[in-house]
Amino acid sequence: MSSISLSIFISSVARSTHSSSRNWRIRSSSAAPPFTSLQSAIDKKDSDAVKEALNQLSESGWAKKWSSQPYVSRRTTSLRELTTLGLKNAENLAIPSVRNDAAFLFTVVGTTGFLGLLAGQLPGDWGFFVPYLIGSISLVVLAIGSISPGLLQAAIGAFSTFFPDYQDRIARHEAAHFLVAYLLGLPILGYSLDIGKENVNLIDEKLEKLLYSGQLDSKELDRLAVVAMAGLAAEGLKYDKVVGQSADLFTLQRFINRSKPQIKSQEQQNLTRWAVLFAGSLLKNNEKLHEAVMSAMSKKASVVECIEAIENAAA
Structure with missing residues (x-):
């Protein structure tokens, strides 16, 4: 990724129709100020212009939540604090989950094994070659996983959409990144809920230069860490895993x-x-705003419309 971005490779939620999105936009924008300069800056991928436009909206008294939490200060944090906040299984939060991977591989192996058993009942040479070919599918999948993990992850991501909690998880996760970044004053230029695409796209020229030069200081590291852990915190407050x-x-x-x-x-x-605790605290203290962004994202709202949802919910 060429820009500073947070990417969670999960497949897309169900798309709403153009008309429903348009109706939502009209309702949410009925009392909102004009956003021409903000939308123009986002379209141009100009982070400085986005910040300037949001600062102007804040000064005018509308974008009250923009950069409302600009100061973060790292401190020693215990697992007990995470549990007290309401995070479930806090001791396992930073351990990557293998639920989707295991379910995908189990399904592939189980399905091919069952089909191979049935194919073994075919007459003549078919009963030998067909089970052999079906059985080789599992080996091919494992080979792809070892040679090109990205391709396998895309397949696992698509498979994960069959989980009943999928749509809520991805909306909750991405909305948390979006909201926390907005509260901390980091300009947001886009988001996506699609497989393999950067989901909450943050571009800040100053931060980008610091990243590429390896000169990211502790203050900026803390801010980015909180945004990065926001999705994890959002899931941890809702789900056991x-x-x-x-x-x-x-x-x-x-x-x-x-x-x-x-x-x-x-x-x-x-x-x-600490980043999980700080992000989780922001989300708990701004629960209505988080829910508003979730709803907006589920309707495929634009970045500006998601910002409107935050400010309208805070009003």
């Missing part, structure tokens, strides 16, 4: 690797816990 945190943890590690001075392993663990 967090499924969509693997890419979040990878993104956080990328930020840590680009920071200076480098922090030790024990400090990295504390940073993760």
Whole structure:
């Protein structure tokens, strides 16, 4: 990814129709100020212009939640604090989930095994070659996973849509990234709920330069860590197991690797816990705003419309 972004590779939620999205947009925008400059800045992928437009809206008294939590301060955080906040299975939050992977592989192996058994009843040579070919599917899947994991992850992502909690998880997860970034004052240029695409896209030229040069200071690292862990915190507050945190943890590690001075392993663990706690606290204190963004994203709302949803819910 060329821009600073948070990516959780999960497949897309069901799309709403154009007319329903348009009706929602009209209702939410009925009392909102004009957003021409903001939309133009987003279209141009100009992070400085996006911040300037939001700052102007804030000064006018409308975008009250924009950058309303600009100060973050890392501190030592215990697992007990995470549990007290309401995070379920706090000790396992930073452990990547294998639920979707295991379910996918079990289904592939189980299905091919069953079909191979049935095909063995075919007459003549068919009863030998067909089970052999069917059985080789599992080997091919495992080979793809070892040679090109990205392709297998895309398949696992598509398979995960069959889980009944999928749509709520992805909307809750991505809305958390969006809301926390907005509250911390990080400009948002786009989001996606589709497989393999960057989901909440953050571009800040200053941060981008610091990342590429490996000079990310502790203050900026803390802000980015909170945004990165927001999706994990959102899932942890709702579900016993967090499924969509693997890419979040990878993104956080990328930020840590680009920071200076480098922090030790024990400090990295504390940073993760603290970021989850801070993000989770923001989400609990702004529950209505989080729900509003979830609803907007589920309707395929634009970035501006998601911002409107936040401010309307806060009014």
